[in-house]
Amino acid sequence: GENVEQHPSTLSVQEGDSAVIKCTYSDSASNYFPWYKQELGKGPQLIIDIRSNVGEKKDQRIAVTLNKTAKHFSLHITETQPEDSAVYFCAAVRSSNQFYFGTGTSLTVIP
Amino acid sequence: DTAVSQTPKYLVTQMGNDKSIKCEQNLGHDTMYWYKQDSKKFLKIMFSYNNKELIINETVPNRFSPKSPDKAHLNLHINSLELGDSAVYFCASSQAGGNYGYTFGSGTRLTVV
Numbered sequence: 143g144e145n146v147e148q149h150p151s152t153l154s155v156q157e158g159d160s161a162v163i164k165c166t167y168s169d170s171a172s173n174y175f176p177w178y179k180q181e182l183g184k185g186p187q188l189i190i191d192i193r194s195n196v197g198e199k200k201d202q203r204i205a206v207t208l209n210k211t212a213k214h215f216s217l218h219i220t221e222t223q224p225e226d227s228a229v230y231f232c233a234a235v236r237s238s239n240q241f242y243f244g245t246g247t248s249l250t251v252i253p
Numbered sequence: 254d255t256a257v258s259q260t261p262k263y264l265v266t267q268m269g270n271d272k273s274i275k276c277e278q279n280l281g282h283d284t285m286y287w288y289k290q291d292s293k294k295f296l297k298i299m300f301s302y303n304n305k306e307l308i309i310n311e312t313v314p315n316r317f318s319p320k321s322p323d324k325a326h327l328n329l330h331i332n333s334l335e336l337g338d339s340a341v342y343f344c345a346s347s348q349a350g351g352n353y354g355y356t357f358g359s360g361t362r363l364t365v366v
């Protein structure tokens with residue numbers, strides 16, 4: 143089956159700096175890669191996603207890149223703000239909505 | 254509001270009891286899921302269900318059973334609760350037939366004492 147690794151497990155950045163979270167996957171059949179943000183006491187929320195026919199996608203301060211050959215994808219957050227502090231999860235998805243989540247990254251943005 | 258809603262938000266119960274967590278989605282999604290999130294924040298799939306197929310993670314004890322009265326509901330029943338069942342349980346839904354993001358509920362924190 144699919145194996146998704148996510149790094150780092152914890153990340154602290156100064157407000158205004160950039161944050162990068164990286165994930166690798168093993169199954170070349172995975173073709174959809176969503177990212178979720180989980181704030182304290184809440185459920186994970188989809189923040190951005192990318193499909194395998196695209197190499198990069200951007201939405202304001204958030205961007206995701208995908209390297210299918212190397213089987214890795216990354217989340218980039220620029221100009222971080224304290225409200226970006228949360229746990230972030232990547233996922234690799236095969237057909238039939240089989241989701242494989244990474245182990246999560248706890249991001250802390252220091253004011 | 255369109256959402257996935259689950260109740261209760263908190264559940265404290267004694268070992269050996271039987272309890273249920275309810276989940277409802279009004280998004281018109283075809284597939285619903287239950288996830289368990291442990292203290293390390295790992296998200297583990299327990300069940301996925303649409304009106305045609307129930308897929309069970311083989312590691313889930315048979316004390317856990319999903320019940321779906323209709324397409325918009327997927328409840329989780331847990332028998333003979335154990336201390337190790339303490340976790341946050343998330344319901345989620347998605348459209349079927351392709352790769353779409355999940356919409357998660359806000360979670361139920363289960364504490365077994």
